[in-house]
Amino acid sequence: MLFGKCLQYHPAAELPQGQPGLAGIARCADFLRMRAYFRALRDERRQLGWKGLLRKRGWRLVALVVVYYLVRDTILYVLIPLAIAAGVLKR
Numbered sequence: 555m556l557f558g559k560c561l562q563y564h565p566a567a568e569l570p571q572g573q574p575g576l577a578g579i580a581r582c583a584d585f586l587r588m589r590a591y592f593r594a595l596r597d598e599r600r601q602l603g604w605k606g607l608l609r610k611r612g613w614r615l616v617a618l619v620v621v622y623y624l625v626r627d628t629i630l631y632v633l634i635p636l637a638i639a640a641g642v643l644k645r
Contacts, residue, residue: 595607595615598610
């Protein structure tokens with residue numbers, strides 16, 4: 555598991571006193587909460603089916619999917635090509 559041990563000691567989040575920093579732990583906690591939310595959605599879909607999940611979660615679920623793909627596609631098809639073009643034009 556990739557993030558299974560994220561709440562343990564992480565050297566990048568170390569404070570000068572040698573104690574683990576809270577920034578890395580907070581980021582891991584956010585990731586674990588998000589992962590638990592998506593697992594709950596998966597379990598609900600398995601129990602209720604796609605129609606039942608859409609009835610229960612409604613437009614919030616649709617908005618979540620639309621925002622996810624909007625952000626992903628903007629990064630892939632707009633920001634990355636612009637960054638590459640800016641790097642090529644600087645040379």
